[in-house]
Amino acid sequence: MTAGPKAEQVADWAHTPERSNMFLLRVMVWISLRLGRRAGRVVLHGIAAYFLLFAPASRRASEHYLRRVFDRAPGWRDQYRHFFTFAATIHDRIYLVNRRFDLFEFEVHGEDALRRLLAGGKGLFLMGAHLGSFEVIRAIGWKYADLRVAMVMHQGNAQKIIATLAAINPQATQDIIGMGHVDSMLRVRERLDEGSVVGMLADRTPGGEALHPVRVLGGDTNLPIGPFRMAALLQRPVVFMTGLYLGGNRYSVHFEPLADFSAVARDQRDAAVEAAVVRYAALLDQYCRRAPYNWFNFFDFWPSANVEGKPAP
C-alpha cells in the first residue's frame, strides 16, 4: 500500500503540470520578449481561461486545494485567479531570467537571517516549493554581487528547463545541477564549499524516494526527505524561501531559517531530518494561508488513499 500513493503522486505531477508549464513558457517567451510585459499579461487571461475550461485535472486539483485553504467551496472566480496567478509567475520568470529586475517591486523579509547564515562562507541550502516564484532569488542574488545560486533539480526537468532557459538567456543555464548522476551530490558539495547558495524545491519527488508523513492545511500527505538528508549529510543550514506574487508587479520574498545541520551528529541525523520535514510542512501551511493563490501543485497533493495511521517505512 505504501507504494501506491507514492507512484500515483509521481505519475500525476510528472505528466501534467511540468508539461503545460513548459508549453506556457515557450508561448510566453515569444510574446513577452517581442511585445513587452503588459501585452504578455493580456495573454495570461486567455491562459487562465483555458485552464479553467479545458484542464479538468488541474481544475480539480485547484478546487481541492482552495477548499482546504479557504475552508469553503471555491467559486470559479477563485479558480480563475488561481490559474492567473500561476500563469503570471511563469510569465515573470522570463523577465527575471533576463535580469529585468527593474520591472518589479520586491519586498524582502528575513534577509538579515540569510546574510548572517551566509557569513560563515560555507554556503547554505535554500528550500523552496511550488509556492509563489522561486525565480525571484535571481533578483536577490543580483542585488548582492557576491551571492551565487545554483539550482538542483531532477534530471528530466533539468534538461527541459535548461533548454528553455537557453532560449531566453543562454547565460542563465550554468546554475543548474541535474540530479541522477553519480556525482550530482559531489557537485552540490563543491558549490557549497565555494560559499554558494544551493536552491531546491522540496515538495515533490521523482519517485522511489523515502517519504515522511506530514500534515499540510489539515490534510495528510507525504513529503520527500531527500533534500533534507542531503543538507544533513553536508552539514549545512537550511533556509526556507518563497517569492509570493501579490498582484501587479509586486512580490514579497520571505526567508525563514528552517534547520541547521552544521553541528548535527550522525546518530541524531535521522531525527533532525524528520523534524526539518515537519517544519517545512508547517511553513508551506503558513505561506499558503498568507497568499492562497500562490500554490502551484496542480495535482492531488493529498492522495485520497492515504497511508492513514501507517508511518513511512
Add this chain to the structure above:
Amino acid sequence: MQNIQKPVVSSSSAELQREVAELLIECLNLEIAVDQIDPDAPLYGEGLGLDSIDVLEVALVVSKRYGMQLRADSADNQHTFSSLRSLSDHIAAQRTR
C-alpha cells in the same frame, strides 16, 4: 613469480572489498549481509538501489576513511560507483591511508 604474486593481490583486494561492503552496510543501514552484495552488481539505481544521496554518503565516508578526495569533475565517478568491485579498486589505487 606471477604465480606467487597473483593470489596475494586478489586476497588483499577481496579483503578490501569486504571492508568496503561492511562500510556501505554500516553507513547506509542496509539490511543485508556482506555476502549478499554481488561485487559486480550496480550500486546505483538498480542493483543495490542506492540513490544519489546514498552515493554522496558513501563518497563522504570513503574519502574520510581512506584519506582520498572524490571530485565532481572526475570523469571516472560513473565508473567508480558502478559496482562494489570498481569502488574497491578505485580505493586501492587512490588511498593514502
